[in-house]
Amino acid sequence: MIGELGHFALALGCILALAQAILPLIGAHRRDARLMALASPLAGAQLIAIASAFGALLWAFAVNDTTVSNVVLNSHSQKPLLYKFSGAWGNHEGSMVLWVLILALCGGAVAGFGRDLPSALQARVIGILGLIAAGFLGFIIFTSNPFERVWPPPMDGQGLNPILQDPGLAFHPPMLYLGYVGYAVTFAFAVAALLEGRVDAAWGRWVRPWSLAAWSFLTLGIALGSWWAYYELGWGGYWFWDPVENASLLPWLIGAALLHSAIVVEKRESLKIWTVLLAILAFGMSLLGTFLVRSGVLNSVHAFANDPARGVFILALLMAYVAGALALFAWRAPKLGGTGIFAPLSREGGLVLNNLLLCSIAAVVLVGTLWPMFADILFGAKISVGAPFFNAATAPLAIPLVAAMALGPMLAWKRADLAGALQRLWWVGALAVASAFLTLLVAGYHVWPALGFAAAAWLIFGAAADILDRIAAFRRPSQAWNRARGLPRAAWGGAIAHAGVGVMFAGLAGMGLATDALVALKPGEATRLAGYEWRLERIRDVQGPNWSARRATVTVLDGARVVTVLEPEKRFFPVGRMNTTEAAIHTNALRDLYAVLGDERDGGGVLRLHHNPLAPWIWFGAVIMALGGGLSLSDRRVRVSAPSRKAATAPA
Amino acid sequence: MTRWLFFCLLLALPAWAAVGDPNERLPDPAKEAIAREIGRELRCLVCQNQSIEDSDAQLARDLRRLVRERVAAGEDSAAVIRFVHQRYGDFVLLRPPVTAATMLLWATPILALGGGIAVIMLRRRRALAEAAALSPEEARRLAELDRGAA
Numbered sequence: 001m002i003g004e005l006g007h008f009a010l011a012l013g014c015i016l017a018l019a020q021a022i023l024p025l026i027g028a029h030r031r032d033a034r035l036m037a038l039a040s041p042l043a044g045a046q047l048i049a050i051a052s053a054f055g056a057l058l059w060a061f062a063v064n065d066t067t068v069s070n071v072v073l074n075s076h077s078q079k080p081l082l083y084k085f086s087g088a089w090g091n092h093e094g095s096m097v098l099w100v101l102i103l104a105l106c107g108g109a110v111a112g113f114g115r116d117l118p119s120a121l122q123a124r125v126i127g128i129l130g131l132i133a134a135g136f137l138g139f140i141i142f143t144s145n146p147f148e149r150v151w152p153p154p155m156d157g158q159g160l161n162p163i164l165q166d167p168g169l170a171f172h173p174p175m176l177y178l179g180y181v182g183y184a185v186t187f188a189f190a191v192a193a194l195l196e197g198r199v200d201a202a203w204g205r206w207v208r209p210w211s212l213a214a215w216s217f218l219t220l221g222i223a224l225g226s227w228w229a230y231y232e233l234g235w236g237g238y239w240f241w242d243p244v245e246n247a248s249l250l251p252w253l254i255g256a257a258l259l260h261s262a263i264v265v266e267k268r269e270s271l272k273i274w275t276v277l278l279a280i281l282a283f284g285m286s287l288l289g290t291f292l293v294r295s296g297v298l299n300s301v302h303a304f305a306n307d308p309a310r311g312v313f314i315l316a317l318l319m320a321y322v323a324g325a326l327a328l329f330a331w332r333a334p335k336l337g338g339t340g341i342f343a344p345l346s347r348e349g350g351l352v353l354n355n356l357l358l359c360s361i362a363a364v365v366l367v368g369t370l371w372p373m374f375a376d377i378l379f380g381a382k383i384s385v386g387a388p389f390f391n392a393a394t395a396p397l398a399i400p401l402v403a404a405m406a407l408g409p410m411l412a413w414k415r416a417d418l419a420g421a422l423q424r425l426w427w428v429g430a431l432a433v434a435s436a437f438l439t440l441l442v443a444g445y446h447v448w449p450a451l452g453f454a455a456a457a458w459l460i461f462g463a464a465a466d467i468l469d470r471i472a473a474f475r476r477p478s479q480a481w482n483r484a485r486g487l488p489r490a491a492w493g494g495a496i497a498h499a500g501v502g503v504m505f506a507g508l509a510g511m512g513l514a515t516d517a518l519v520a521l522k523p524g525e526a527t528r529l530a531g532y533e534w535r536l537e538r539i540r541d542v543q544g545p546n547w548s549a550r551r552a553t554v555t556v557l558d559g560a561r562v563v564t565v566l567e568p569e570k571r572f573f574p575v576g577r578m579n580t581t582e583a584a585i586h587t588n589a590l591r592d593l594y595a596v597l598g599d600e601r602d603g604g605g606v607l608r609l610h611h612n613p614l615a616p617w618i619w620f621g622a623v624i625m626a627l628g629g630g631l632s633l634s635d636r637r638v639r640v641s642a643p644s645r646k647a648a649t650a651p652a
Numbered sequence: 653m654t655r656w657l658f659f660c661l662l663l664a665l666p667a668w669a670a671v672g673d674p675n676e677r678l679p680d681p682a683k684e685a686i687a688r689e690i691g692r693e694l695r696c697l698v699c700q701n702q703s704i705e706d707s708d709a710q711l712a713r714d715l716r717r718l719v720r721e722r723v724a725a726g727e728d729s730a731a732v733i734r735f736v737h738q739r740y741g742d743f744v745l746l747r748p749p750v751t752a753a754t755m756l757l758w759a760t761p762i763l764a765l766g767g768g769i770a771v772i773m774l775r776r777r778r779a780l781a782e783a784a785a786l787s788p789e790e791a792r793r794l795a796e797l798d799r800g801a802a
Contacts, residue, residue, distance in 0.1 A: 235706055242701050341783050344776075352772060360764035367760040371748075379753035384695045386703065386746025393761050518674045598672060606674060 003068050003147040006056025010097070010147075013049035013104070014137035020046055020107070020130030024123035028195070036123035040111035043126050046133065047108040054101045057146055061088040066153040070094060070146050076159035076575050078546045086170035087160040092294060092310075093146035095173055099290075100136050102174075102181040103129065110185065117206065124192035125185070132184050135317045143310045159575035162547065168228040175221030176248060180286040182214025183251055186258065187283035190276045191325050194332040199276060204266030207279065209633050211259040214282075216629030218252050223622030234581040234596040236516065236610045238618060241390045246369040247289030253362040254282040257355040259629075264351050268413060270340030271348070273333045274355065280329060284322040285362070291318050292369075343415040350408030350416075357401040364393045402455045402505070405498055406462025410469065428465050432458040443513050452509025459502025463495040490635040497628025504621025510591075510614025522604035526557075530611030532593070533557040537565075539597070539605050547571045549582070552597045552605055556586070568597040568607070587616050672708060678720050687723045690732050691716055695746050703746060 020042035027035025060068045061084045064077045074094075075087045089098040107129040114122045140146070163169075189207050193199045225248070230238040239245065258278040264271040291314045342348040368385045375381040406428060410421035422429075436454040443449060468474065470491060471483040517529045526535035537553040549571040556563040566584035573580070586593045592615040598606035678684040691705035696712040704712040704719075715736065722732045736744055748754045756763075 237706060240701065240706075341779060356765065356768040356772065360761060360768060363764035364760050367757055371754070371757045375753045375757075381751070381753035382741065382743040383748045383754060384701070384743055384746050385748055385757070386695060386701060388693050388747035389757075392747065393758070397761055397765070518672050518677055520674045606672070608672060 002056050002059050003065065003149065006053045006060070007145065007147040009049045009053035009056065010137060010141055013046050013053060013100070014134055014141060016042055016046040016049055017130045017133035017137055021127050021134050022130075023127075024130075025127035025195075028120045028123040028127065031120070033119070036119050039123040039126040042130065043104075043107040043111040046130070047104040050097075050101050050104040050133075050137075054097050057088050057094055057097055058085060060147070061085060064157060066155070066157060067149050067151065068146075069148045069150045072150055072154055072157045074160050075157040076546075077156050078575065079160060079165070080545060082167070082170055083160055083165045086164075089173050090160055090164050090169075093140070093144045095177075096136065096140050096144055097146055098174060099177050099181060100133055100140065102177050103133050103136070103184055106181055106185045107133065110188075114206075118202075121192055121196060121203075124195055125188045128188035128191045129184060132188070132321065135320070139310070139313050139317065143313050159573070162571065162573040162576065162578050162580050163232055166228060166232055168224050168232070172221060172224040172228060175217050175224055177221075179214050179216075179218025179221055179255075180251060180289065182210055182217060183255060183279075183283040183286045185210045186214065186279040187321075187325065190279035191328065193276055193336070194325075194328045197332055197335045199265065199272040199336045201266050201269055204262050204269075204275070207275070208259065208262040208266055211255060211262055211279070211282070212629045212633045215252065215255045215259050216626040216633070218248070218255060219622050219626045219629070222248050222252060223619050223626075226622075227619045230615070231583055231585055232580075234583045234608075236514065236583075236594055236612060238511070238615075241368075241387045243369050244289075244293055246365050247292045249365055250285040250289060250362055250369075251282050253358050253365065254278060254285050257358040257362075258282050260351050260354050260358075264348055268340050268342070268348060270342065271352070271355075272336050276333065276336065277329060278355070278359075280322065280325045284318070284325075285366075287314070287318045287321065288366075291315055342413070345411065345418050346416045347408065347411045347413045350404055350411050353404050354401065354408065357397050357404070361394050361397045361401070364397065365390065368393065399451075399455075402459065402501075405501065406458050406465070409463075409466045409494060409498070424469055425462060425465055428458060428461040431461050439509070446513060449509040449512035452505050452512060456502045456506035456509060459505065460499045463499035463502065466495050466498075467492070488635055490632045493628045493630070493632030493635070495628070496631060497625045500621045500624030500626075500628055502621070503617050503624055507614045507617030507619075507621055510617065511612055514610060514612045514615070516608060516610040518606070518608050520601070520604055520606050522602070525604070527609070529609050531558070532563060532611070534595070534607075534609050536605065536607065539600060542569065544571065546575065547573045550597065550600065552595075552607065554584070554595050554607065554609075556593055564593060566593065566595040568595045570597050589616055589620075590614065592616060673713075676713070676717060676720065678724055680724075683723050684720075686729060687716075687720045690719050690723070690729050693733060693746055694719070694736055695744050697740060697744060 020039065023035050023042070024039035026032070027038065057070075059065075060071050061075050062081070064071060064075060064084070066072050070091060070093050071087075074091045075084055079087070088094045107126055110117075110122065110125055110129065114125070117125070186207050189203065189210070193203055222245075225245070226238045229240070230236065258275065261271045261275045261278055265275045291311065294310055294314060340348070368390055371385050372383055375383050406425060407421055410424055411418075432454040435457040436450040439446065439450040439453045467484075467487070470487055471480045473480045476483075515530050517527060517534075519527045521527060521536040523536055523538045526533050528534070533556070535555045535557065537555055539550055539552045542549045542551045549569040551567050551569045554566040554568070556566060564586040566586055568584040569582040571580045571582055572578075581596055581598075584595045590613070592610070592612040594610035594612055594615075596608045598608060600606075678687060688705055692703045694704045694715060696702045696704045696707040696709055696715070698709050698711050699707045702712075704715045718736070719732055722735065727735075733745070737749075742749060742751070748757065750758050
């Protein structure tokens, strides 16, 4: 019964979304205030319908309703409750419902917080969001019904894949979707601007917070996935350049370009056309990711990839939305006009360079991801494009990007003094060079880690130099504190996010110096790695809630001092009959000691031991980046001055 | 990520369940490091986008052994990669060789960057030209302002 209600709610949501798409758009076109006023209530109603459907799905998983085939395929009564819930979105159908729920939440937010928007713009944005929602709800209803029944019901479900039963992964999809779907809102703003034929600073002020929020969530989502791969897969790797990872990186790169160029629109009323295009592309990349993951086009690796009909449907949606928006762009963009004039050497110029390099990196990732398929179709050539290609092809673009990241914020708008900016950064440059040499001195001849530490120092101290410069810490130290407090949060946010990238680079560089050992030890035996003595004490049986395991106890000693006791496991899940390896990790924030248990033989076991310097900094860096984004988001100007345009037009 | 791993597990369960065999590593750490560098360039042909160093599929193991035998015998990296390439074709190389089929792939960074720069220059030239040309009305106003200021 609950399942049918959920299904009905989805259908109702689809109809409401269609109404939300059609009526306000017609209203905005005809300047009909009554039709435009329907936008917000319809968005609210659609949100309620989708939330009910999602609630019904959660209910089915929570009570383990085995008459619902989705539950049978992805859940089991013996599973902890958290993973029953995360199982609801750990599969194709459920994750699509989560996708449209987040989209409906965004629509509701534009309806609720957007009262200060000009009513035609608001109606158009909500209308476009309704159009997107209607497409994806149609997709769910026609190809991916999450409430499909099975009869007779089996005794119990088949269980969720054990490696997905993990807190990191439970929250990975919602974070990613918040990012992906956030770009639906910037897309809607871009299309609305094209329909209106107007982009101004007020528009920029609305687009920037949405692109900041989407980007911050996407950053966290990608970082969670990468962190999970690091601790759960037991190879010590954190990024594999897999097509699905690339699919999440593409909107992140374009989104990073978007949030920077939106600054220029807001502050300088320049780069308008370009920003609108980026907003369209960012959402296009999100949809492309959705398509790649669910269609099975790529010779890759996805659980959701099984039904060509779904692929065709999403491809049709992708074409309709993106090609439609691009056609509208080609037609209307010249009207937006108004490229402000600025010298190549200026803050605007720096942001254009940022956009150029980020988009070029995105192009490399996109082409590299799709090329094996193209090469097969066009040339009949079977090729592989893997990590060595991506590293080689993106590094030459990433290096100037990093170089410009510390420099850009130092440049003035309109026309900047490069010599002056370099002068204020000389000590940062000296620290960066010193870091590189120090790395070579301490760790030996490792070029990439040395470059990585140089980049880290350049970005972290560059961000510090930016803040010190803004508060005039050296020129007027007495007022520095007051100036620091008066500095807009967006300035702090930008500097912190840039420093976060630096922290991440330090982590990447540290991982470039990682060492490992693969040893067969008997209880009582020890090996040496990275200056520590690793002693296997024993291997024994352990029983978990829905698994049994073999657990090794490894004592790590520094001389006579016990540093930590690591307990890596090999788990066996009877439901699904699967094995997983649980790495044991001890971190002190500066390095990870990482142990994995392998085969057992002759009373002993095979252990893979890793020493990963600065590994946690990769994810700390990502969290700092997201925090920087959040801080910018909380800037007073973002919240307060956005309504100014409406206030100006209200008397009309 | 989720889907990718899910599928990987279904297809190549042993690849994730095992940790490797200590006997397969070379005793000399310098040679082992070279072998690993080589291994990261080679695809495990039965896996999904994993290098032979990251997989415990039987084929990956065999390739790892092959690479280590050749490195131990004193062959340099290029020769080992060439040998594996000749046996298994382009598909085994994670860094695709430059051929007619991959020319555009390798040219992507240059094309993207060059194309972007060209567009920026063109737009800038047009913007400058537009900004330079004053309408008669603007010219008259400017002249007025000039007189006023003088």
